[in-house]
Amino acid sequence: MSSNDIIVSLDIGTSKVRAIIGEVTNGSINIIGVGSADSEGIRKGAIVDIDQTVQSIRNAVEHAERMVGIEINDVYVGIQGNHIGLQTNHGVVAVSNEDREIGDDDIDRVLQAAKVVALPPEREIIHLVPKQFLVDGLEGISDPSGMIGVRLEVEATVVTGTKTAIHNLVRCVEKADLKISGVVLMSLASGQMSLTKDEKNMGTVLVDVGAGSCSIAVFEQGNLVATSTLPIGGEYVTSDISYGLRTQTEYAEKIKLKYGCSLIDDAAEDQKFKVMRMGSNVEKEFTQVDLANIIEPRMQEIFHLIRMEVHRLGYSDKVNGYVLTGGSVTMPGTLALAQSELESSVRIAVPDYIGVRDPAYTSGVGMIQYVSKFMRNRPVSSPKKAVARSKAGSTTAPANKSGLFERLKNMFSEFI
Structure with missing residues (x-):
């Protein structure tokens, strides 16, 4: 990430929809804006009314925008529910560089290899969480970048969800004229902040x-x-x-x-x-x-x-x-x-940031922490970009309307 980035998390809950704006400056996070709105259209954590949910999202985002004075176009969205499933998988690749130094391309390829898993047609990969990397059989490596080796392996947890739940979540956010930068499993985000x-x-x-x-x-x-x-x-x-x-x-x-x-x-x-x-x-x-x-x-x-x-x-x-x-x-x-x-x-667990010292904000703040640590190569909004887009009059969802799940696959492929 650059030295000064804006990350916006969207926590769609049963009682409240919360939009939290975090500013990342040289690796440290400041919460600069919080917007919340009563949640309509959500029952027991599941979306039951698209239009009401869209309006609740808009209300929360507008509240956050007014607090900070910028336009929000890109958000990271939290997902949870009983449809979430976990399974372990293994990926193996040969190191491609001639000098056998492991680079980012090798890490990307081994993570892609770990995503090759048999799934029922109604399920989709949400996250791939590496447990450990192995270089030529040496275990317990958290980051193999820069190491010398011939064979790179990864043991990873594959997080999956039902296409219906993902589709409805994405549809609500896009209908609220927002672009999804990523979908984050709430349990991982909360764990990042709370534990x-x-x-x-x-x-x-x-x-x-x-x-x-x-x-x-x-x-x-x-x-x-x-x-x-x-x-x-x-x-x-x-x-x-x-x-x-x-x-x-x-x-x-x-x-x-x-x-x-x-x-x-x-x-x-x-x-x-x-x-x-x-x-x-x-x-x-x-x-x-x-x-x-x-x-x-x-x-x-x-x-x-x-x-x-x-x-x-x-x-x-x-x-x-x-x-x-x-x-x-x-x-x-x-x-x-x-x-x-x-x-x-x-x-x-209570977030230790001014303005959000309440357990209700744990998931939203946790998403910002998780994104800044594990999804830092994803593009995020900055105030200057948001203003530029605002002047251009572009406040609608992106024009690219290729297949929903094809776009989701492309988005998820860059999560780590």
Whole structure:
């Protein structure tokens, strides 16, 4: 990347769509703009209404543009869901240079060789994540560039997704008049920001508790080894509050954010609030303890299901801790409840950047970090380029309309 680049990440969630603008200056990242909009057209992390999702994306991007004063044309988009699959593959090539020095062309060729894998017709490669390179049989190499050898190999994790999910995601972003610079697996992006090197090596479960779903990613020996998504999240807590207090969902969400507490023992009896009940013009008073009696059982269930899913994936005995992130873990008492239910060490990951110090922004900020480290050869927007395009009046999607999946293949081929 040049010494000063702009990277824009787009996190399309169940409750919010977030556009985050990061400026990379000599390798360091500054978050210079954040835009968010209520998410319409997303249910349990899946797109169910294209037009509503497009409008939500536009709203979030316009919000970010107004904050920074530039036009956003290119974005990196996050993808997640139960359709994501992982499989291991191996690639082998002969070093092409006469002096046997391994160059970027050799690394590109061996990564392409690792992508040759039999896939069902409905699936597409999203990512190729190298676990290690081997030079003439020597293992454990993270970057073989510049080394001398005859035979170059790579062991890699191939991340795949269904064409339908990828197609719908791409369609929404393109209809919002944006160009996709890359599609990033949210679990990898969140892991890049949330986990230390030791946590990835020793075995850690990263859990992103969103509004409509929980994304579970297991890291071991430095690599992502398993991923899963549970269709449960903060929306269910809001729904329980709505039923329990007999109030509208809109008010239930506000009450949860202002007075919510995940542990009954941590709730205050003297913290009181009034609720307008459905079918009545009379407000009724409740305490934070009343609210906690509704929230705690649902949060217990969420963490119980997370633990059962990690057990189903076969990693319950290999995990040394959990790291939580996402907008639904910010309630007081959540950390203590999680430690009790998961029976393991637990911490909450928070981005350490001004303006985004909230677990809800972990995925979006993580995407910017991931792109700057692993996808740095991809073209990104800069303020000058954006202004130039704006003056030219080019605010629509690119004119090149070749086959969608052909373009996706070309885009994914340069991910590493």
